[in-house]
Amino acid sequence: MIKELSYKPEQIGNADDIFAVLSQSSDISKDRLRIIRSYIDARKKPNVKICYRVTDEPSSDSSVPVLIHRDKAVNTSQRPVIIGFGPAGMFAGLVLAQYGLKPIIIEKGKDVDSRNKDVAAYKERGVIDPSSNIQFGEGGAGTYSDGKLNTGVASEYKDYIYDVFIKHGAPEDIRYDSHPHVGTDNLVNVVKGIREQIRALGGEVHFEEELKEINLHNYARPARLEGITTDKGYYPTDKLILAIGNSSRDFVRANCNLLGITSKPFSIGVRIEHLRADIDKAMYGFDTALYKNIFAANYKLAVDTGTGNKLYTFCMCPGGEVVPSASFANAVCTNGMSYRGRDGFNSNAALLIPFNPAYESDDPLYGMIFQDMLEMNAFKLAGSTAKAPFMTYGDLRKGSCGSSYTSVRPTYSPGVVPCDFRELLPGYMIDTLIEGIALMGRKIKGFDSESAILTAVETRSSSPVRIPRDKDSFQSISVDGIYPAGEGAGYAGGIMSSAVDGIKCANRLAESMLL
Numbered sequence: 001m002i003k004e005l006s007y008k009p010e011q012i013g014n015a016d017d018i019f020a021v022l023s024q025s026s027d028i029s030k031d032r033l034r035i036i037r038s039y040i041d042a043r044k045k046p047n048v049k050i051c052y053r054v055t056d057e058p059s060s061d062s063s064v065p066v067l068i069h070r071d072k073a074v075n076t077s078q079r080p081v082i083i084g085f086g087p088a089g090m091f092a093g094l095v096l097a098q099y100g101l102k103p104i105i106i107e108k109g110k111d112v113d114s115r116n117k118d119v120a121a122y123k124e125r126g127v128i129d130p131s132s133n134i135q136f137g138e139g140g141a142g143t144y145s146d147g148k149l150n151t152g153v154a155s156e157y158k159d160y161i162y163d164v165f166i167k168h169g170a171p172e173d174i175r176y177d178s179h180p181h182v183g184t185d186n187l188v189n190v191v192k193g194i195r196e197q198i199r200a201l202g203g204e205v206h207f208e209e210e211l212k213e214i215n216l217h218n219y220a221r222p223a224r225l226e227g228i229t230t231d232k233g234y235y236p237t238d239k240l241i242l243a244i245g246n247s248s249r250d251f252v253r254a255n256c257n258l259l260g261i262t263s264k265p266f267s268i269g270v271r272i273e274h275l276r277a278d279i280d281k282a283m284y285g286f287d288t289a290l291y292k293n294i295f296a297a298n299y300k301l302a303v304d305t306g307t308g309n310k311l312y313t314f315c316m317c318p319g320g321e322v323v324p325s326a327s328f329a330n331a332v333c334t335n336g337m338s339y340r341g342r343d344g345f346n347s348n349a350a351l352l353i354p355f356n357p358a359y360e361s362d363d364p365l366y367g368m369i370f371q372d373m374l375e376m377n378a379f380k381l382a383g384s385t386a387k388a389p390f391m392t393y394g395d396l397r398k399g400s401c402g403s404s405y406t407s408v409r410p411t412y413s414p415g416v417v418p419c420d421f422r423e424l425l426p427g428y429m430i431d432t433l434i435e436g437i438a439l440m441g442r443k444i445k446g447f448d449s450e451s452a453i454l455t456a457v458e459t460r461s462s463s464p465v466r467i468p469r470d471k472d473s474f475q476s477i478s479v480d481g482i483y484p485a486g487e488g489a490g491y492a493g494g495i496m497s498s499a500v501d502g503i504k505c506a507n508r509l510a511e512s513m514l515l
Contacts, residue, residue, distance in 0.1 A: 001028070001056050002036065006049040009284075013050070013291025022054055032056040039178035040294070045285040050294065053176075066160045067098055068507055073515040079104055080239035080509055081228060083211050083251075086140020087495045088486025088502035089243035090194050094164065095506035097201035101513070104237075105198070105205045106230055108248075109137030112188050114207075119144065123413035126386025128329055131208065135247040135327040135460070138207065139191035141487075142495040144323060144337050145315060149180040155500045168193025171340070179298045183340025206232075211251065214240070214258065216479065223258075225481030238481045239509050243502060244488040246463035247327040249368060256364060260478045263364045264466040264490050266459075267314070267352035268374065268429065270421070271322045271334045272393075272437070273453040274446065275408055276347045279318070282445045289343065295319070296342040299349070301447075303439040307428050309353050311436025314461050316349035318342045321411035322455050324386070331375035332388045334412065334458045346411050350458045353432050357464060367464030374424065378457045381424055382417040389419035389457075394450025396421060397434050406451040421456055466490025474508040483509055 003026045015021050023030040034055050041049040080096055082089045085107035096103040108131050109115060115137035118129045130136075134144040149162070162175050165182060169189040174180035182190065195205050213229040227236040244251050252261060276296050277287045283297035296318030303311055320338030327333075336348045357367030382389045390410055395402045401420040410416045422430055433454075441448025467484035468477045469491075476482040485491065485498075485505040492498040 003028070003054050005052045005054060006041070009048060009050060009286060009291055009294060011050075013294045015293060018293060022052055026054050028054060028056045034059060035173075035176045037176050037178065038173070040284065042284050048284050048286070065156045066095065066503060069099065069510045069514060074099060074101065074510060074513045075515055076101060076513075078237055078239070080241065081106065081235055081237045082241040082243060083228075084108075084140065084243035084245055084248075084486070084488065085138055085195070085205060086243060086245050086486065087142050087498035088488075088492065088505070089241065090139070090191065090502070091161065091164070091499040092241050092243060092485060092502035092506040093198050093203055093205070094194060095503050096510065097198045097203040099506075099510050100202070101510065102202040103198070103204070104235060105203065106209050106211060106228075107138060107205065107207050108210045109133075109207065111195075111207050112138040112143060112191050115143075116188065122324055122386075126414040128326060128386070130328050131210070133327055134323055134325045134335060135245065138195065139187060140245050140498075141247070141325070141335070141460070142498070143187050143191060144184055144325075145335060145495070148315070148494070149174055149182065149496045150178075157500050157503050158496065160503070161496065161499050164194065165190055168197070181295070181338070181340070181342070183342075184337050185339045214255065214479070214482070221478060222476070223479045225479055239483075239513070240481060241483045241485050241502070241505050241509065242467065242489060243485045245486070246460060246488045248488055249327070249372070252365065252368060252465055258478065259467050259476055259482070259484070261364050261465050261467055263357045263367050263464060265354060265356040265358075266367060266462045266464045268355045268371075268425075269311075269350055269352040269458045270433065271336060271348050271412075271455045271458055272351050273322060273346045273348040273408055273410060273455070274449065276319045276343075276345060278446050278449070279347045279444070282447070296347060299444060301440045301443055303436050305432050305435040305439065307432045307435065309428065309432045311432050311440075312352055313440075314350040314352050316347070318347045319344040320348055321346065322348050324388070324413065325460055326375055330379050330384070331372070332378040332382060332386070332457065333375045333460055334388060334455050335460065344411070346408065348411070350461060351433060351437070351454075352458065352461055353429050364465065371459040371464055374457050374459055377424055381419045385414075385417075387415040387417045388412050388455050389421065389424060390416040390453060390455045391419065391421055392450060393437055393448060393452040393454060396430070396454060397450070405453055408451050408453045410453045410455060412455050416455060419456075421454070424456055462493045463488050463490050473512070474505050
């Protein structure tokens with residue numbers, strides 16, 4: 001039996017026990033009630049509805065389709081190696097460990113507890129560790145992008161991923177919330193739990209160790225993998241998953257020719273911040289701070305501008321903050337994150353403009369070079385202090401550079417400096433931002449407020465390169481035995497899609513080891 005239930009915010013927003021309320025409304029006993037989906041219907045403000053779809057039917061076993069070779073014998077004579085412990089590497093490692101293949105995982109960055117200290121030092125004092133920051137370390141960049149699990153990717157593996165996250169401390173509501181959100185504060189424990197599960201199954205996770213060389217048995221095309229060399233030793237293996245993340249500059253430069261790396265489109269832009277209460281009222285008609293069970297409003301916008309370019313929002317962080325996401329010194333790069341409570345003063349999102357490096361250069365690394373140039377120029381523009389350039393939307397629109405912010409206070413740490421983005425971004429991007437924000441203001445009241453804060457520059461929304469792989473085997477077309485995976489290899493964009501791709505690569509790898 002499935003029932004659709006809806007409530008006014010004041011009927012359920014501060015309920016001590018949501019399941020008790022749902023049970024009473026549905027006539028389903030609390031011990032049998034299961035929420036299938038929850039969402040907010042704000043189409044007819046002020047008549048906003050908090051909606052639930054519930055059932056008394058138990059959920060089905062979601063683990064069956066994941067380990068598709070579970071009952072088959074595999075060759076365990078040589079252990080597979082994984083480079084990178086972000087979402088793709090974590091879930092590839094977990095699946096291989098569950099197969100009994102005892103993977104060895106090599107992560108350039110630090111464990112998440114040590115990483116937290118380095119991130120704090122960067123935010124507080126502008127001191128960056130190039131191997132341990134918001135881009136590198138246990139959990140990958142996803143650890144500090146608040147664990148948004150919504151994705152356009154359709155996959156039977158999604159329930160398995162939810163199961164793993166919940167097992168290790170994520171909230172149960174990620175199964176059914178229309179905007180599943182773990183929260184950075186929860187992700188710290190989740191990634192540690194996954195790491196320890198892999199180790200308990202015989203896998204290894206090595207931190208602060210960097211891949212230096214891919215060793216080949218022969219150099220014909222395709223070459224054949226023989227092992228890898230790190231800064232701490234040699235690992236013989238003929239199976240390697242490259243889950244390198246989208247900021248692995250050194251690896252991409254060193255292996256561009258070997259792996260036939262190509263450029264791919266990505267996006268460039270800035271972060272926009274509004275008062276959370278203003279976004280809540282525009283979206284829902286009320287301030288979510290009034291209710292403990294209703295989280296800050298989400299939005300997702302895209303507009304076509306007269307410049308011929310699209311402007312769209314990405315990685316929207318309700319009640320969150322803008323964070324420093326550069327991966328090398330003397331650079332500024334922004335990202336956003338929220339804690340589980342999503343109760344900060346501001347809400348923010350990336351405002352992005354598509355960019356195709358192939359239109360500018362034949363160099364496969366041009367996109368990465370352009371990203372680095374923008375980030376270094378942002379650093380210089382803000383005074384070479386690790387602070388970020390900022391403008392209000394009003395100043396951007398008027399062509400002036402104000403000296404302070406107004407009602408919206410920027411959340412970026414280590415701080416911001418008023419700057420003119422015309423000294424940083426190409427003219428067509430400035431025009432796209434000005435017009436695009438105005439158009440978005442027609443969709444969300446106040447989005448184009450003159451007091452909205454813009455912080456530059458956002459360049460790491462997705463990888464600027466792709467490592468080509470065979471569409472069936474998922475192996476590199478250049479080196480047999482290498483499986484490019486996740487966002488850094490150009491096959492995902494976000495936590496969920498990266499995790500799904502890691503699982504797919506692990507299954508293809510396991511299939512190649514069947515006896």
